[in-house]
Amino acid sequence: MLGLMQDWPLLCHRIIDHAARIHAGREVVTRSVEGPIHRTNYAEIRGRALKLAQRLDRQGIRLGDRVATLAWNTWRHLEAWYGIMGIGAVCHTVNPRLFPDQIAWIINHATDRIVMTDITFVPILEKIAGKLASVERYVVLTDGAHMPRTSLKNAVAYEDWIAEADGDFAWKTFDENTAAAMCYTSGTTGDPKGVVYSHRSNVLHSMIVNNADALGAGSKDTLLPVVPLFHANSWGTAFSAPSMGTRLVMPGARLDGASVYELLSDEKVTFAAGVPTVWLMLLQHMETDNLRLPDLKVVICGGSAMPRSIIKAFDDMGIEVRHAWGMTEMSPRGTVGALQGAFSHLKGDARLDRLQMQGYAPFMVEMKLTDDAGKELPWDGKTPGRLKVRGPAISAAYYRVDDSILDADGFFDTGDVATLDSYGYLRITDRSKDVIKSGGEWISSIDLENLAVGHPKVAEAAVIGVPHPKWGERPLLIVHVKPGESVTREEILDFMDGKIARWWMPDDVAFVDSIPHTATGKILKAALREKFKGS
Amino acid sequence: MLGLMQDWPLLCHRIIDHAARIHAGREVVTRSVEGPIHRTNYAEIRGRALKLAQRLDRQGIRLGDRVATLAWNTWRHLEAWYGIMGIGAVCHTVNPRLFPDQIAWIINHATDRIVMTDITFVPILEKIAGKLASVERYVVLTDGAHMPRTSLKNAVAYEDWIAEADGDFAWKTFDENTAAAMCYTSGTTGDPKGVVYSHRSNVLHSMIVNNADALGAGSKDTLLPVVPLFHANSWGTAFSAPSMGTRLVMPGARLDGASVYELLSDEKVTFAAGVPTVWLMLLQHMETDNLRLPDLKVVICGGSAMPRSIIKAFDDMGIEVRHAWGMTEMSPRGTVGALQGAFSHLKGDARLDRLQMQGYAPFMVEMKLTDDAGKELPWDGKTPGRLKVRGPAISAAYYRVDDSILDADGFFDTGDVATLDSYGYLRITDRSKDVIKSGGEWISSIDLENLAVGHPKVAEAAVIGVPHPKWGERPLLIVHVKPGESVTREEILDFMDGKIARWWMPDDVAFVDSIPHTATGKILKAALREKFKGS
Ligand SMILES: Nc1ncnc2c1ncn2[C@@H]1O[C@H](COP(=O)(O)OP(=O)(O)OP(=O)(O)O)[C@@H](O)[C@H]1O
Ligand SMILES: Nc1ncnc2c1ncn2[C@@H]1O[C@H](COP(=O)(O)OP(=O)(O)OP(=O)(O)O)[C@@H](O)[C@H]1O
Ligand SMILES: [Mg+2]
Ligand SMILES: [Mg+2]
Known part of the structure; x- marks a missing residue:
C-alpha cells in the first residue's frame, strides 16, 4: 500500500x-x-x-x-x-x-x-x-x-x-x-x-543543515559563508540560506582577517562558516586591535581539525563554536559539534575537550567503526577504527570510476580513522593513509599535532610515520616555528612529555620553514613522507 | 545523467x-x-x-x-x-x-x-x-x-x-x-x-518542522506536544523530536490548565505545541495564581485561529508565540508564524497584528490564491481567494476515494479562504463553505468572530451567513456569554461599530448557552446553520 x-x-x-x-x-x-x-x-x-x-x-x-x-x-x-x-x-x-x-x-x-x-x-x-x-x-x-x-x-x-x-x-x-x-x-x-x-541529495542535505544543532540559521539571521562555493558544495550554505530566507553575505576574493572582520561587523553577521585558517586569521586581526563581534552568534569550523586555541577564543567571547567534520563525498556534512543537552553545562577544560571533538552525526548520516577486516568496533570513545558512513547525501560512486566504493551493507569508507563515544561524538585521529603503526598499535598523528601546536613558539606541526626496524614505524614530528622565534628539539619534547603515553613520543623533531598544503589548506603528508623518506 | x-x-x-x-x-x-x-x-x-x-x-x-x-x-x-x-x-x-x-x-x-x-x-x-x-x-x-x-x-x-x-x-x-x-x-x-x-512524506515533514522558524527544537530542548498523536499526525512532533534528540514530555490524558502547567514547570519544558483552547486553559490557570514559566521559549498554536488575547499574554511574558496553520492533508504544517527579519522589531499593536496572521509557508510548501474560476489572485494582503497548496507532504488523494483532488497544476484546494501578502504571510478569513457573500462581496466570518470575542463579556462567538432577499446573505452573530455576565445586542454591536466596514456589521445577534464543536474543538458551523435556518 x-x-x-x-x-x-x-x-x-x-x-x-x-x-x-x-x-x-x-x-x-x-x-x-x-x-x-x-x-x-x-x-x-x-x-x-x-x-x-x-x-x-x-x-x-x-x-x-x-x-x-x-x-x-x-x-x-x-x-x-x-x-x-x-x-x-x-x-x-x-x-x-x-x-x-x-x-x-x-x-x-x-x-x-x-x-x-x-x-x-x-x-x-x-x-x-x-x-x-x-x-x-x-x-x-x-x-x-x-x-x-x-x-x-x-x-x-x-x-x-x-x-x-x-x-x-x-x-x-x-x-x-x-x-x-x-x-x-x-x-x-x-x-x-x-x-x-x-x-535530491542537495535538497535533503540543505534540510540537515537547517536543523537547530547543525547550522540552524533562520529568516532573521545573516550568514557569511567564508567557505567557498567551490569547496565541498559550500557546506550546503548555497541551498540552506535561501531555503530559510537567511540574509547572505558573500566575501568575494578577500578572505584575510581584516576583510572578513569588516564584513562580519558592518553587516551584523550572526552565523559564519569556514576552515580553521580563516578563523585563525580573523582572531589574530581582532586581537591586535582588541575588536569585538557582538552580533555573531555561531561559528562553524571544519575541513580540518580545529585547534583548541581557536575554540577557546570564540567560546570566551560568548560565540558558540561548532566543530564540524565532513567530506566532499558527504555533501559535505558528516557531523556537527553543537553541544548535546548532556554537555551544555560543562565548563573549563571539560567543555573545551568536548568542543574539540568533531561533534556527532545528524539524522540521515549513519556511522559505523570497523577494524581492517570489517568487524564492527565499540563506540567507547577509546577504540579507533575505520569510519564508515551511509546516507542519502553520501557518495555511492565516483565519476567515471567503475569500482564500487560501498561495502556489503552500503557503507562508504571515509578513509578517516576515528573513535566514537556512546553519545555519537566523533574524534578524528587520523587518515587511514597517515596512521602510524608502532609495535602493532596505532598512534594518532592528529593528537600529536594538536599537542605540538599548543607550544607557544610553534606555528604549525605535522607528524608522519617513518620506518623503524623494531617497531615497524615511529612518529616524526615536523615543526614550523613562529616568525621571529627559535626553539629546540628538547624544549618541544619536554613540553609534550607527560601529556601523552610515553610510547607515543616522537623519536625526533625536524624543523622546516614551511609545511606543504593542499589547495584547501590541508597538510600534504604524502609530500612530507616523500621528503623525509630517508629519516 | x-x-x-x-x-x-x-x-x-x-x-x-x-x-x-x-x-x-x-x-x-x-x-x-x-x-x-x-x-x-x-x-x-x-x-x-x-x-x-x-x-x-x-x-x-x-x-x-x-x-x-x-x-x-x-x-x-x-x-x-x-x-x-x-x-x-x-x-x-x-x-x-x-x-x-x-x-x-x-x-x-x-x-x-x-x-x-x-x-x-x-x-x-x-x-x-x-x-x-x-x-x-x-x-x-x-x-x-x-x-x-x-x-x-x-x-x-x-x-x-x-x-x-x-x-x-x-x-x-x-x-x-x-x-x-x-x-x-x-x-x-x-x-x-x-x-x-x-x-517519505513523514520524514520530509519532520525536516520542515526542524527548521529554525518552524519548530526548530534541538538536542538541548524539551518539547511538550499537547497536540495529540491522534490529531493531524501530531504536527510532526513524534518524528521531529527523536530526529533531533529533543527531550519529550507527554501529557497523557490530562490536558487541563493545572496539569499542563505542572508538566511545563516541573519538567522545564522549552517548546510546546497545541490548539488555542489548551493555551486558554493554561493562561487562565496561570493568571489565578500569578504563575510564571521561565524555561518556556516557544509556543506553537494552531488548528484554529489564535485569539489575540492569547498571543498578547505569551508575548508579554517573553515567550515566543508562533501561530501555525495547517491541515490533516498537509502532514499538517502549512505555515509557521515566526516573525521574519523584516518584522522582528515590531512593537505594540503592529507586532500583535503580525503575530495574529497565520505565518508563512516553509520551503516544500507552495501556495497559490485563486478565484472560483481558478484564476490566480495577487499576494497583496487584501484580496481573499481560495488557498491552494502543493508539496511532498500534501495529499494527492483520499483513501478509497477515486476523484482526483488536485487541479491541473497539481495543487490541492485547502477549502480555506485567505489573503497572502508580499512576504507570504497568510490570513485565513474563512472556510470556503462558511464564507458569507453579501451583495456579491465576501465578508470574513473569522474577522467578525475575532472582533466579537474581544468584547470582555463574550466567551465565544460564531458568525454564519443567513439568506437575505436583497443581499443574498447577511451575517448573523451568535454569542455565548461568559458565565455570570449579561450583555445586550446593542452593547455588542456598539462595541464592533467603527472597527469594521459598515456593511460587514451583523444584522442580528443571537445568544446561545453553548456553541457546538467538533472533536478537535472547532466550531461546527453546519450545525449552527441548521439551527438558525429560519432566521
Ligand atoms: N573537523 C575535521 N577534523 C579533522 N579532519 C577533518 C575535519 N573536517 C574534514 N576533515 C578531513 O578532510 C577530509 C575531507 O576533505 P575533502 O573532501 O576536502 O578532500 P580530501 O579528503 O582532503 O582529499 P582526497 O579525498 O582527494 O584525498 C576528511 O576525510 C577528513 O580527513
Ligand atoms: N491557525 C489557524 N487559523 C485558522 N484556521 C485554522 C488554523 N489552523 C487550522 N485551521 C483550520 O483547520 C483546518 C484543518 O483542520 P483539520 O485537518 O483538523 O480538519 P477539518 O478541516 O477541520 O475537517 P474536515 O476537512 O473533515 O472538514 C484548516 O483547513 C483550517 O480551516
Ligand atoms: Mg577524501
Ligand atoms: Mg479540512
Whole structure:
C-alpha cells in the first residue's frame, strides 16, 4: 500500500523559487571581485538565474551537460549555480587554487562544455586553455566595463551574455535523482575524485543543515559563508540560506582577517562558516586591535581539525563554536559539534575537550567503526577504527570510476580513522593513509599535532610515520616555528612529555620553514613522507 | 545523467534508530494514563517498538495492513507508531473524542485489523465492537495489573503481548513511498476523509518542522506536544523530536490548565505545541495564581485561529508565540508564524497584528490564491481567494476515494479562504463553505468572530451567513456569554461599530448557552446553520 501524498520531486531550483516568493527582498551582499560592495536580493537572483538558464538552453546546453565555475563567493556565482542546475545541467565547481595542471585534468575529466570564471582566474585559464578540448566558451563573471582582453575562446562578459535573454523561461522538471552538481575531492591523498550530487541529495542535505544543532540559521539571521562555493558544495550554505530566507553575505576574493572582520561587523553577521585558517586569521586581526563581534552568534569550523586555541577564543567571547567534520563525498556534512543537552553545562577544560571533538552525526548520516577486516568496533570513545558512513547525501560512486566504493551493507569508507563515544561524538585521529603503526598499535598523528601546536613558539606541526626496524614505524614530528622565534628539539619534547603515553613520543623533531598544503589548506603528508623518506 | 549518491530510502523507523544511537539516554517523560509520571528514553523506546514490530509480524500483520490506535500521548503510543510503521504496516490514529458512530465508521472504512487502545477508551470500543468486523484483536496499552475486564475480542495487555517477543528482530525495508500512517480529517465540513501519509512524506515533514522558524527544537530542548498523536499526525512532533534528540514530555490524558502547567514547570519544558483552547486553559490557570514559566521559549498554536488575547499574554511574558496553520492533508504544517527579519522589531499593536496572521509557508510548501474560476489572485494582503497548496507532504488523494483532488497544476484546494501578502504571510478569513457573500462581496466570518470575542463579556462567538432577499446573505452573530455576565445586542454591536466596514456589521445577534464543536474543538458551523435556518 502506497501513501497518497503528492509527487513533488526535490529539485534545487525550487529552493530559489521559494526564496524569491517568500523572502523576495532579503539581501545578498557581496564584496565584489571588482571592488565595491554589491547588494541584491533573492527575487533578483532568481530572475537573473532564469535568464542564465535560458541563455544556456539557447546555447544548446542540455540535461546532464557539465558547466564549470571557477569563482569566488559572489551573487553571480550563486546565480550560476541555480541557473545551471535549473535546466538539469551539472554545475561543476572547480577549485581555482589547485595547480593549473590539476585544473586542466579536472575540467577534462568532467568534459565541461562551458567554463564560467571570475576575472581573477582568466590568466590561469589562458595558460591551460589549449589543453581544454571540451570547452566551447568562457563566460567571465563580470560586466562589459570590467571585461578583460583575453584570448579565451568565445569569451563573453556574463552581464552581456545574460542580457541576451529576456527571462521569459521556466525551469525544467526532471527526476530528483538527476545530477545537479559535481565537485572533485581536495586531492590530499591522491588524485581528486569526482563526486556527483543529485538534486535530491542537495535538497535533503540543505534540510540537515537547517536543523537547530547543525547550522540552524533562520529568516532573521545573516550568514557569511567564508567557505567557498567551490569547496565541498559550500557546506550546503548555497541551498540552506535561501531555503530559510537567511540574509547572505558573500566575501568575494578577500578572505584575510581584516576583510572578513569588516564584513562580519558592518553587516551584523550572526552565523559564519569556514576552515580553521580563516578563523585563525580573523582572531589574530581582532586581537591586535582588541575588536569585538557582538552580533555573531555561531561559528562553524571544519575541513580540518580545529585547534583548541581557536575554540577557546570564540567560546570566551560568548560565540558558540561548532566543530564540524565532513567530506566532499558527504555533501559535505558528516557531523556537527553543537553541544548535546548532556554537555551544555560543562565548563573549563571539560567543555573545551568536548568542543574539540568533531561533534556527532545528524539524522540521515549513519556511522559505523570497523577494524581492517570489517568487524564492527565499540563506540567507547577509546577504540579507533575505520569510519564508515551511509546516507542519502553520501557518495555511492565516483565519476567515471567503475569500482564500487560501498561495502556489503552500503557503507562508504571515509578513509578517516576515528573513535566514537556512546553519545555519537566523533574524534578524528587520523587518515587511514597517515596512521602510524608502532609495535602493532596505532598512534594518532592528529593528537600529536594538536599537542605540538599548543607550544607557544610553534606555528604549525605535522607528524608522519617513518620506518623503524623494531617497531615497524615511529612518529616524526615536523615543526614550523613562529616568525621571529627559535626553539629546540628538547624544549618541544619536554613540553609534550607527560601529556601523552610515553610510547607515543616522537623519536625526533625536524624543523622546516614551511609545511606543504593542499589547495584547501590541508597538510600534504604524502609530500612530507616523500621528503623525509630517508629519516 | 544521474547523481552518484546513495540510495537511502526515507523511512520513519530510521528516525528512532538515529535517536537510539545518538541520543540513547534522552528522556521521554509521560503522565501515564494509570496516574504516575513514567520515565523512559529513546533507546528503550526503540527496543520496545522492535518487540512490538516482531509481535505484530508474528500475528501476521503485513505490509499495508492497518493497525489503529485510540490513545493519549504516552511513551507506549509512541512505541506503537514506530513498531507499526517499522514493518510497513499503517498506523491509523483514531480520534477518541469523535462520536462512537464516527469512530466505528472510520475503523470500518480503514478496515483496521488490530486496535490498540488506552484503558480510557475500552468502554467506548465495547459499545461499538459488534460493528467492527475487520478487527481481529484489541491490545490495551497498559500492563497486566491495570488490565480491565473486557468483552473486547482477544483483548490483551500491551505489556504482556510484547513480552512474548524477544526483540531479536530487524525493521523491514521498502520503498519510501510506502504508506506509513493514516489519519482522518476532523469532519468539520462533512464526513472525515482518510489521509494516507507515506514514509517519505513523514520524514520530509519532520525536516520542515526542524527548521529554525518552524519548530526548530534541538538536542538541548524539551518539547511538550499537547497536540495529540491522534490529531493531524501530531504536527510532526513524534518524528521531529527523536530526529533531533529533543527531550519529550507527554501529557497523557490530562490536558487541563493545572496539569499542563505542572508538566511545563516541573519538567522545564522549552517548546510546546497545541490548539488555542489548551493555551486558554493554561493562561487562565496561570493568571489565578500569578504563575510564571521561565524555561518556556516557544509556543506553537494552531488548528484554529489564535485569539489575540492569547498571543498578547505569551508575548508579554517573553515567550515566543508562533501561530501555525495547517491541515490533516498537509502532514499538517502549512505555515509557521515566526516573525521574519523584516518584522522582528515590531512593537505594540503592529507586532500583535503580525503575530495574529497565520505565518508563512516553509520551503516544500507552495501556495497559490485563486478565484472560483481558478484564476490566480495577487499576494497583496487584501484580496481573499481560495488557498491552494502543493508539496511532498500534501495529499494527492483520499483513501478509497477515486476523484482526483488536485487541479491541473497539481495543487490541492485547502477549502480555506485567505489573503497572502508580499512576504507570504497568510490570513485565513474563512472556510470556503462558511464564507458569507453579501451583495456579491465576501465578508470574513473569522474577522467578525475575532472582533466579537474581544468584547470582555463574550466567551465565544460564531458568525454564519443567513439568506437575505436583497443581499443574498447577511451575517448573523451568535454569542455565548461568559458565565455570570449579561450583555445586550446593542452593547455588542456598539462595541464592533467603527472597527469594521459598515456593511460587514451583523444584522442580528443571537445568544446561545453553548456553541457546538467538533472533536478537535472547532466550531461546527453546519450545525449552527441548521439551527438558525429560519432566521
Ligand atoms: N573537523 C575535521 N577534523 C579533522 N579532519 C577533518 C575535519 N573536517 C574534514 N576533515 C578531513 O578532510 C577530509 C575531507 O576533505 P575533502 O573532501 O576536502 O578532500 P580530501 O579528503 O582532503 O582529499 P582526497 O579525498 O582527494 O584525498 C576528511 O576525510 C577528513 O580527513
Ligand atoms: N491557525 C489557524 N487559523 C485558522 N484556521 C485554522 C488554523 N489552523 C487550522 N485551521 C483550520 O483547520 C483546518 C484543518 O483542520 P483539520 O485537518 O483538523 O480538519 P477539518 O478541516 O477541520 O475537517 P474536515 O476537512 O473533515 O472538514 C484548516 O483547513 C483550517 O480551516
Ligand atoms: Mg577524501
Ligand atoms: Mg479540512
